[in-house]
Amino acid sequence: MEASSEGFRLVLAPLHGVTGKAFRAAYFARFRGFDSCVAPFILAAGVKGPRPTHFRELEPEGQAEIPLAPQLLADDAEAFLATAAVLEGYGYRELDWNLGCPYPMVAKKGRGSGLLPHPDRVERFLERVVPRLGPALSVKVRLGRENPDELVALMPALARFPLSRVTIHARLGIQMYRGEVDLEGFARAAALCPHPVAYNGDLRDEGTLARLRARFPAVREWMVGRWALYDPFLPARLKGLQPDPDPSATLRAFHDDLYARYRAALSGPGHVLSKMKEAWTYFGRSLACPERALEAVARAKGFADYEAAARAALDAGYRAPPHPASRAR
Numbered sequence: 317m318e319a320s321s322e323g324f325r326l327v328l329a330p331l332h333g334v335t336g337k338a339f340r341a342a343y344f345a346r347f348r349g350f351d352s353c354v355a356p357f358i359l360a361a362g363v364k365g366p367r368p369t370h371f372r373e374l375e376p377e378g379q380a381e382i383p384l385a386p387q388l389l390a391d392d393a394e395a396f397l398a399t400a401a402v403l404e405g406y407g408y409r410e411l412d413w414n415l416g417c418p419y420p421m422v423a424k425k426g427r428g429s430g431l432l433p434h435p436d437r438v439e440r441f442l443e444r445v446v447p448r449l450g451p452a453l454s455v456k457v458r459l460g461r462e463n464p465d466e467l468v469a470l471m472p473a474l475a476r477f478p479l480s481r482v483t484i485h486a487r488l489g490i491q492m493y494r495g496e497v498d499l500e501g502f503a504r505a506a507a508l509c510p511h512p513v514a515y516n517g518d519l520r521d522e523g524t525l526a527r528l529r530a531r532f533p534a535v536r537e538w539m540v541g542r543w544a545l546y547d548p549f550l551p552a553r554l555k556g557l558q559p560d561p562d563p564s565a566t567l568r569a570f571h572d573d574l575y576a577r578y579r580a581a582l583s584g585p586g587h588v589l590s591k592m593k594e595a596w597t598y599f600g601r602s603l604a605c606p607e608r609a610l611e612a613v614a615r616a617k618g619f620a621d622y623e624a625a626a627r628a629a630l631d632a633g634y635r636a637p638p639h640p641a642s643r644a645r
């Protein structure tokens with residue numbers, strides 16, 4: 317890593333099932349602070365026909381203005397290259413390889429975090445992919461599948477290739493999304509990385525970012541996931557931007573836009589409401605409504621029922637979520 321005194325970049329993390337195309341469009345239209353984002357993974361699979369539904373979320377039409385890097389989950393170099401060729405045709409200049417997905421079904425197949433303990437496989441994959449890939453390649457990793465020595469052992473393999481970035485989620489695969497981030501483990505791996513390193517994991521408030529920036533001055537990119545969805549005004553605060561003069565109205569506009577987009581894109585109340593309810597589990601935390609108002613949203617059946625519950629909760633307005641004292645030191 318090279319030290320730098322310049323400003324820093326904020327990147328929206330990929331959350332599969334949450335930060336899809338409709339969400340990104342509604343979010344980036346009104347919440348500021350992020351410089352770019354990584355899309356939730358798609359499987360690198362056999363590519364049939366010019367526009368299979370496989371790529372719908374990544375088709376360039378209607379994407380938010382903010383730079384987007386598609387992410388691929390793959391253990392097979394040829395499938396990666398075939399998928400990458402379609403994405404390059406869409407105009408993407410950077411692709412991200414997912415080496416962090418923690419789900420046992422994925423990891424047991426030797427994909428996502430399942431590849432972290434296997435530097436030889438990662439190296440073979442990159443040897444085949446990198447020379448034939450048009451777009452730049454970044455990787456998103458964890459500290460390991462089962463222990464943080466794994467990423468340290470993988471670093472020499474990653475160091476051999478011209479990666480545009482290594483984003484390190486400072487947890488192990490077996491931790492899923494729970495438990496403390498391991499800053500010692502992050503420090504050890506980052507020190508061995510010759511590529512730009514982005515930090516990820518529990519960046520929940522300004523104090524946490526300030527502490528981490530002081531501790532890791534060479535890190536210039538910070539990826540934020542859940543905490544920017546719990547409180548969509550967090551990225552602007554992290555960047556020190558002017559506060560939104562009417563955050564309650566902005567949150568309502570975001571909700572209405574997201575709902576309209578899902579209604580246009582998905583068929584039937586079942587699909588639409590399940591996507592909305594998932595989004596509510598995040599941004600619902602930044603409303604000043606009582607818990608029972610969020611429960612009513614979660615229970616709603618049918619559009620009319622949902623709209624009434626959503627309106628009641630949104631009427632309470634915005635309140636920055638009460639976070640537990642930051643644990644990242």
Ligand SMILES: Cc1cc2nc3c(=O)[nH]c(=O)nc-3n(C[C@H](O)[C@H](O)[C@H](O)COP(=O)(O)O)c2cc1C
Nearest residue numbers: 329330331332356357456485517518519540541542
């Ligand atoms: C529901 C959910 C889906 C996720 N999907 C992806 C994904 O598609 N690709 C990926 O690299 N990470 C994925 N992640 C991990 C996040 O990108 C991020 O690394 C993790 O949430 C830690 O960052 P945070 O503490 O800022 O949320 C997902 C996380 C969650 C909670």
